[in-house]
Structure formats: C-alpha cells, structure tokens
Amino acid sequence: MGITGFEFATATRIVFGAGRLAEAPEAVRALGGSKVLLVTGRDPTRATALREGLGRLGLSSVNFAVDGEPTVELVREGTALARTEGCDAVVAFGGGSALDAGKAIAALATNGGEPLDYLEVVGRGQALTKPSLPLVAIPTTAGTGSEVTRNAVLGVKDAQVKASLRSPLMLPRLAIVDPDLLAGAPRGVLASSGLDALSQLIEPLLSARANPLTDALAREGIGRSARSLRRAVLEGPDAAAREDLALASLFGGLCLANAGLGAVHGFAAPVGGMFDAPHGAVCAALLPATLEVNLRALRARAPSHPALPRFQEVAVLLTGRADARAEDGITWVRELCQALGVPGLGCYGLTEAEVPQLVARAKAASSMKANPLPLTDEELTEIASRSR
Structure with a gap:
C-alpha cells in the first residue's frame, strides 16, 4: 500500500500499568485543577478511592453519574453543573459512556x-474554538478506547440517532489505563467491551485510511485480544488477560481515531439511536456478516485492492495459524461471538421492516466513509438482515 502521508493525534500523555490509578490526583493538581467534576458510571462508589485521593491533596470534587449511554440532555445537565460549581478540571472515570460524557462536558x-x-449529522456542526477544561480520562472497561479519541458519541432521542461531537481540542490531557480496574468486571461487560475493542482493531487495519502506525498497533492489539478475550470472559480475567484486554482497547482507540473504522460502526451508530442497545454488543453482532460481505465485495469489484491480503493477515492473527485463509478468520469471529453469547440485533427490537x-x-x-470500498444498498441490507 502506497503511503501518501498521515497524521497521528492522541491524548497529550498516556500512562499505562497496574496500580497507576494512584497517580491520578497528583496529575490533576499538576494540570492546575482545584475543583474537579468527577464523571463516573452509574455506581459512583467505584471512584471512592480516587475521590479520597483528590481530597488528600486539597482538591474538591463534584460527582456526576452517567447512567447509561450519554445523551444530549445528559451532557447539557453535566455542563450546567460544571459551570455552576466553578469546576476547573474534569476527571472521567468509567466505561466509554462516562468518558464520552466527560469529554463533551469539558469541551462545552x-x-x-x-x-x-x-x-x-443532526446538529449545526460548528467547530469548537477553545481548549476544553483539563481532562483526565480513566477507563474502567476495555472496549471503547475513548480515553485517546477526539470525539464523544451522544444519543439524540428526537432524531433516534447517535452522532459525534468531534474536535482535536477534545483530546484528553492525560489517559490513565490501569488494567487492575478490570478485576471483577461482569462477564457481559467484558464480552461486549472486548468485542468492541476487537472490531476497533480489525476495521482500522482494513480501513481505506490505514497507515503504518495504526497498522502496527492494530496487529499487536488483535493478537492480544485473540489470545485473551475468550479466556477472560469464560474463566475470569487474570493479570495477564487484564493487561492484554486493556492494551487491545487502548490500541483500538488509537487506531480508530487515526485510521477510521468501517461498516460495523457505520451501522452501530444508527442502531444505538433507534434501540436501547449496548454499543459493544451491537458491534459484535454486526462484525461477522460485515467482514464476509466486505470480503466478497472486494473480490468481485476490486480484486487488486490492498485490503484483500489484510483479510488473510487478520485470519492469521486471530487463529495463530500461518496457513489460515480469510474465511478462517471470519469463522473464528463468528464462533467467538457464539461462545460469548452475543445476541442478534433482533433481541433489541430490530425487525426486517426496519432494515x-x-x-x-x-x-x-461518518464511520462508513473509511470502509475499504463503498457497499451497495443490497450489500448493506444483507449485513443488517444477517445480523438480526
């Protein structure tokens, strides 16, 4: 694949490792924070140690819990709270929903x-012009990679869609990725988030905007996910698996932010807007059929496309077999989804009439633009119908 130049943007600083959460309070103080909006998931008690650490340094905090995936209304509420309380920094601690909400609030x-x-898409699309409040992003799940991306996905209930608030000014000042935070994660969360991360590694490797830096991260991440995800979900994540999943998620975030995604996430955004469905589980349900349809389309319409040999490379990385064919990788993904109990989109309410x-x-x-090649309406319909 010829290289025509590329850009790579991410959080100002990334700190990775078991136990590194303890460094967060001092990092917030170093960024100039004195009153922190602490954005958490639905259970704020998980952030108790973090809140106490901030307090020991004399930093006050105001909690804002995110119960479910973030919406325009929720971000309005959080922004009003940050302004009313005079917060000068944001710490987002939780899954992708908490991190996206924190990024949006810090920007607004x-x-x-x-x-x-x-x-x-559904908003006025104006550009952000001012830097966000200093933001520290701390993921407690291994899926979205939101700690290193420049966008926040928000639900717009009136339009029944999810759309992004996007700007380089939204990149966190610090991302702290501590694999120990995955200990005790529910099986369903590990499966859904882990499959989201896997799709965010596979799609950028096949993307029309792939570049050598994201390729290297995607290859490393796919290998780590392949060797650890099934075992972590079915047996519980030991230290080695936690590290693999946390790195796979981090690398997936770096890849999607700099190489784009594809049809899996092109579908996932409207599915999430139309139905109350967790993003990772939606991506998992879409991944096998999307890979199969893309592979067939490339062979039929673009047999010399540089993404075609990458399907075989993905298969080798997933199966660990040097002789694996592209179809073997798709079978591996489908069997993984079955083993982890991934339901079809019909369980969230998608009917054939709504396809x-x-x-x-x-x-x-926006994600559809980076798919290896444009898919026809018939091909897109096949993906949606087969993913039900």
Whole structure:
C-alpha cells in the first residue's frame, strides 16, 4: 500500500500499568485543577478511592453519574453543573459512556453553547474554538478506547440517532489505563467491551485510511485480544488477560481515531439511536456478516485492492495459524461471538421492516466513509438482515 502521508493525534500523555490509578490526583493538581467534576458510571462508589485521593491533596470534587449511554440532555445537565460549581478540571472515570460524557462536558464548559451547536449529522456542526477544561480520562472497561479519541458519541432521542461531537481540542490531557480496574468486571461487560475493542482493531487495519502506525498497533492489539478475550470472559480475567484486554482497547482507540473504522460502526451508530442497545454488543453482532460481505465485495469489484491480503493477515492473527485463509478468520469471529453469547440485533427490537430505514441511516454515518470500498444498498441490507 502506497503511503501518501498521515497524521497521528492522541491524548497529550498516556500512562499505562497496574496500580497507576494512584497517580491520578497528583496529575490533576499538576494540570492546575482545584475543583474537579468527577464523571463516573452509574455506581459512583467505584471512584471512592480516587475521590479520597483528590481530597488528600486539597482538591474538591463534584460527582456526576452517567447512567447509561450519554445523551444530549445528559451532557447539557453535566455542563450546567460544571459551570455552576466553578469546576476547573474534569476527571472521567468509567466505561466509554462516562468518558464520552466527560469529554463533551469539558469541551462545552469552555466553548459555551449547547451540544447541538457542535454535533455532526443532526446538529449545526460548528467547530469548537477553545481548549476544553483539563481532562483526565480513566477507563474502567476495555472496549471503547475513548480515553485517546477526539470525539464523544451522544444519543439524540428526537432524531433516534447517535452522532459525534468531534474536535482535536477534545483530546484528553492525560489517559490513565490501569488494567487492575478490570478485576471483577461482569462477564457481559467484558464480552461486549472486548468485542468492541476487537472490531476497533480489525476495521482500522482494513480501513481505506490505514497507515503504518495504526497498522502496527492494530496487529499487536488483535493478537492480544485473540489470545485473551475468550479466556477472560469464560474463566475470569487474570493479570495477564487484564493487561492484554486493556492494551487491545487502548490500541483500538488509537487506531480508530487515526485510521477510521468501517461498516460495523457505520451501522452501530444508527442502531444505538433507534434501540436501547449496548454499543459493544451491537458491534459484535454486526462484525461477522460485515467482514464476509466486505470480503466478497472486494473480490468481485476490486480484486487488486490492498485490503484483500489484510483479510488473510487478520485470519492469521486471530487463529495463530500461518496457513489460515480469510474465511478462517471470519469463522473464528463468528464462533467467538457464539461462545460469548452475543445476541442478534433482533433481541433489541430490530425487525426486517426496519432494515431499509437502518440502511439509509448507516449510509450517512461518518464511520462508513473509511470502509475499504463503498457497499451497495443490497450489500448493506444483507449485513443488517444477517445480523438480526
């Protein structure tokens, strides 16, 4: 694949390792924070040690819990709280929902206005012009990689869609990735988030915008996910598996932010807007059929496309077999989804009658632009129908 130049952007600083959460309070103080908006998942008690650590350094904190995936309304509420309380820093501690909410709140607190002023697709799409409040992002799941991306995905209930608030100004000042935070994670969360991470490694490797830096991260991440995800979910994540999953998630975030994604995430955004469905589980349900349809389309319409040999490379990385064919990798993904109990999209309410509406919305999604090649309406319909 010829290299025409590329850009790589990420959090100002990434700290990785078991026990590194303890460094967060001093890092917040070093960024100039004195009153912190602490954005958490639905259970704020998980952040008790972090809150106490901030307090020991004389930093006050105001808690804002995110119960479910973030919406425009929730971000409005969190931004108002940050402004009213005079917060000068944000710490986002939780899964992708908490991290995305924290990034959006940190941006809006300084830029003014409200989410729809800046949101893609259904908003006014204005550019953020001012740096966000200093933001420290600390993931407690291994899936979205949101700690190193420049966007926040928000649900817009009126439009039944999810769309991104996106700007380089939203990149966290610090990402702390501590694998120990995965200890005790529920099996369903490990499966859903882990499959989200895997899709965010495979899609950038096949992406029309792939580059050598994201390729290296994707290859490393796919190998780590392949050797540890099934075992972590079915047997519980030991220290080695926690490290593998945390790195796979981190690398997936770095890859998607710099090489784009594809049809899996092109569908996942409208599915998440139309139904109350967890993002990672949606991506997992879509991944096998999307890979199969993309592979067939490339062979039929673009047999010299540089993504084609990468399907075989993905298969080798997943199966660990040097002689693996592209189809073997797709079979491996399908069997993994079955082993981890991934349901079809029908369980969230998608009917065959709604497939045309879903296809129309997926075609407009920003992630679809990085798919290896444009898919026809018939191919997109096949993906949606087979993923039910």
